[in-house]
Amino acid sequence: MHPPLPFNARAARFLREKLGMAHGHVAYGMRASYGMNHITPEHVAAWERGTALPTSDELAALAGALWCGPGELMGRPRTLHEHRLARGLPAEDVARAVGLRVDDYLHIEETGRWTGDQRQSAALGEVLALPPQDFVAITGLEDELTRLLTEAVSTRWQAHVRAIAKHLGMDKRDLKETLRAMHQEYQTLITATLSRAGGSTASGEDGRRYLEGIVERFWEGLGKD
Incomplete structure (x- = not known):
């Protein structure tokens, strides 16, 4: 179970207003383009108020609807899962880059315990462009x-x-x-x-x-x- 995402509600509201979109426009974009059929204007409004948080998939769809990268809607990434989302990368791409099976990589994200060797650690840092501080924390160094x-x-x-x-x-x-x-x-x-x-x-x-x-x-x- 991943912890709640560090969602930047102020950035979401700013981007929406900059695009001249109402909550309904954003919700429609998420439904029409990203298959988020459960999303309503009330969801978007609640995220901006900080009374609710989007899931990983919802955040990615929201970023698409607002024409920005997921990282622009997040606070500072803390975990491997959050760094991947901030970069907008599918788990399959990261797993391939570090030489792991997708299921094994997702298990690492879920548990928060990196088990890769030195070569895989270096590849992880490169594909996610991890700052040194986050690289050390995530890879157990x-x-x-x-x-x-x-x-x-x-x-x-x-x-x-x-x-x-x-x-x-x-x-x-x-x-x-x-x-x-x-x-x-x-x-x-x-x-x-x-x-x-x-x-x-x-x-x-x-x-x-x-x-x-x-x-x-x-x-x-x-x-x-």
Whole structure:
């Protein structure tokens, strides 16, 4: 069972009004062109009010009726299923691109657990144009990224740039400033902790909290560069 889609009601209303269409026009377009015979003007109005959410098929049909891509009617995609819908790709196309049977791919979408190998993961990232942050989360690489980042801020960050870049499929030059800043932040925390504790401990609550949120801090740091 997929979670509710991140539907952008404001965008749907804006696009409809920009096209000069009433709720009835949109509903008719969905029925006539996409076989959504159950759709009424009340459905469209409820989606725009935020009192109801379209299903995956309804969202795709709504996008077609509004002459836009499904991604324009969605909030930020969070799951593999949502990324595929945002790109407007059939499951068959994604399954073929990554070398899986359609049933196996749909099972992965349903469970939210990616089981592909490194080659398949790379193909998935390419076909869905996944941003690095979403690629890591969807393909289950976040635990390893946490380990690498923890080592980078705890020891010599320079020694971990290559491994992190390879893990994310990114250019090393795009990571250096963020890793340097994170290393400095963490070491400053540890130094302050040691000073308060009289040198009796090598970590503290502030340091633990920093490491617990290290992946989020990393993405935030990249976004600022």
